[in-house]
Amino acid sequence: MAEKHILHLLSPLKHASPFDVNMALDAGYDAVLPYTGVTLEEVGPLVQDAIFSRPPKAGVRTGIFIGGKDALLALDMLAAAKAAMVPPFVVSLFADPAGSFTTAAAMVARAETLLRSAFQQELAHQRVAIFGATGVVGFATGVIAALQGARVTLVGHQGVERVAQAASEIASRFGVAVEAADGSSDARKAALVAEATMVFCAGRAGVQILGAAQLAVAADLLVAADVNAVPPAGIEGLDVMADGASLAGHARGLGALAIGQTKYQTEIGLFRRMIEAEKPVSFDFRDAYTLARTLAG
16 A cells, blocks of 8 residues: 655744645645644754654655744744755755745746736846835745846834844845845835835735735836735726736736745645655745746746
């Protein structure tokens, strides 16, 4: 009898994500086992418990998923999991804290496709402003866009200090430079939007970040995307199902549920790739973006 496909879900939080559990089971895992309150130091021993309980040939049927709500901690935990492998005892890995890697990948990929189809332009060298940049989705979005050559500005709604720290982390970890800006007032946000060709909103659910007045001064804006599905939208006037809808000026909009379709396909797609792989694999935001680009066309 073939060994079952088992996924061990590690989270530093009090609760595991029901979203991720559902996704993994729907993708085809036979069992998903959550481990909560996991520290970075505990990742190695847990991974080694998993790898040594099955013969090496069954390593491909064992998966480790890393959740939580901290992008940098998730990447550190992923690195710790890789370091714990003892070849030929190796298993598959996937980091997606709070769904942020797959959500960010989907948002950038869908925006890139819209930018190309509506304006015949590429993401590289676009002036990108990211609102809600201190959250996990905003952070991951900034990294993905910067790695593609965009000129990224992380915007902080409570001043510049936290986004400046995030910008420093991005530079040190990923070797790309991003700017940090103060978006703590409507006037400051309007000035930032006026300078941008693309805007990504990744703020808290139910919070409007940009209003119609700020969009009205955005003469160069091409694409605006928002991942908030809880009313009100993060961008005033942007429907959650918008997929290239006209906004102020000649800008086009992407709503949360339009982006969410690709996010769902990306996360479940990576789970299925883990299940179907012939050798153990490892996925982070870069792999999510590669798949999301394919799905977005």
